[in-house]
Amino acid sequence: MTIAFIDLQAQRQRIAGRIDAAIARVLADGRFVMGPDVAELERQLSAFSGAQHTLSCANGTDALALPLMAWGVGPGDAVFCPSFTFAATAEVLPWVGATPVFVDVLPDTYNMDPAHLEAAIAAARAEGLAPKVVIAVDLFGQPADYPAIAAIARKNGMKLIADSAQSFGCTLDGKHPIAWADAVTTSFFPAKPLGCYGDGGAVQTNDAALWDVMDSLRIHGKASAADVKATTFAHDPKYMNTRIGMNSRLDTLQAAILIEKLAIFADEIALRQTVAQRYNAGLRDAVLQVPEVIAGGVSTWAQYTIEVADRDGLANALKGQGVPTAVYYPVPMHMQSAYAPLSRAPGGLPVTEAKARTVVSLPMHPYLDEATQDHIIAAVRAFAR
Numbered sequence: 001m002t003i004a005f006i007d008l009q010a011q012r013q014r015i016a017g018r019i020d021a022a023i024a025r026v027l028a029d030g031r032f033v034m035g036p037d038v039a040e041l042e043r044q045l046s047a048f049s050g051a052q053h054t055l056s057c058a059n060g061t062d063a064l065a066l067p068l069m070a071w072g073v074g075p076g077d078a079v080f081c082p083s084f085t086f087a088a089t090a091e092v093l094p095w096v097g098a099t100p101v102f103v104d105v106l107p108d109t110y111n112m113d114p115a116h117l118e119a120a121i122a123a124a125r126a127e128g129l130a131p132k133v134v135i136a137v138d139l140f141g142q143p144a145d146y147p148a149i150a151a152i153a154r155k156n157g158m159k160l161i162a163d164s165a166q167s168f169g170c171t172l173d174g175k176h177p178i179a180w181a182d183a184v185t186t187s188f189f190p191a192k193p194l195g196c197y198g199d200g201g202a203v204q205t206n207d208a209a210l211w212d213v214m215d216s217l218r219i220h221g222k223a224s225a226a227d228v229k230a231t232t233f234a235h236d237p238k239y240m241n242t243r244i245g246m247n248s249r250l251d252t253l254q255a256a257i258l259i260e261k262l263a264i265f266a267d268e269i270a271l272r273q274t275v276a277q278r279y280n281a282g283l284r285d286a287v288l289q290v291p292e293v294i295a296g297g298v299s300t301w302a303q304y305t306i307e308v309a310d311r312d313g314l315a316n317a318l319k320g321q322g323v324p325t326a327v328y329y330p331v332p333m334h335m336q337s338a339y340a341p342l343s344r345a346p347g348g349l350p351v352t353e354a355k356a357r358t359v360v361s362l363p364m365h366p367y368l369d370e371a372t373q374d375h376i377i378a379a380v381r382a383f384a385r
């Protein structure tokens, strides 16, 4: 028996007819770049999470860079983010010349520790850096502690980005992270809970002016709607570049595919709850830690991550039974050679470093059937015993 870590084919079987029809429609229409599906998807994503505006882009990494560029974050600015995250969260900071300041995580949720965030802001200030932005990551599917983090960001006059690449669709007290963040970013990489058939990403915001600047940035700094209103251009504004931008558009094909996947996304999030609850019930007494979701939170369960003392031993034992595992993340960002000289981690990150040694993720997707899951649970229990 070989089990998929994330079974994308099960989803494909469910909606293959609709996806194939959407692809055929775009191929016949021929508007492959910024075709009508792009704006339609943006509208639907806004409706899904209650954001006023959504800007699609080429990937979840660019989605993080776009608001930073729009806000003019640069040299001398400190941007605070977890070290226990995928590289992209931190990668965009050297891009714009900002200094990454890594913040430790909470031991139960693996998300940003608000108390350490406050200490890190004070340390950065003492060093002469200007605290500008907090990037909270919604790791493994669940929302960060937004009420606490947003209050700290506001008190310090900083912007807040929610990196929801793994967690688009998560909620806290019934609200999406856009209720607290100035910008919410996500990724449509195929393995993310809402994934396309290639690369893609999006930024959500309630700030129309920010959307307008990011719309310019994603298309080579073309004159934005506000630029066109404020200036009389001698040439077609399309060819007037009012800022240094980039090429970061979502393909029409991917937008059309995502519209079909978004239609079943709420149902898939519900299916993931059932899978996660069965795992928790089956494993709680057999491992060091099963995942805890923040009070009032709903996770999209991008990963189901447990902690065990002998992670390598467990991975080997499970492999022998056809059960794949993965480690997110074995080396935190502040310990990566490329980042060490550029970044700060005030007071060290003891929780992050401890968790990096014990976490291991099990197969997780909405279509994990009970028999397969019982096999996985039994295999973990047999090793733990």
Ligand SMILES: *Cc1c(COP(=O)(O)O)cnc(C)c1O
Pocket (backbone or CB within 6 Å): 059, 060, 061, 062, 085, 086, 088, 089, 137, 163, 165, 166, 186, 187, 188, 189, 199, 200, 201
């Ligand atoms: C996947 C991911 C990203 C980057 O998304 P890409 O679409 O792969 O560029 C950013 N942040 C986090 C936390 C991620 O998991």
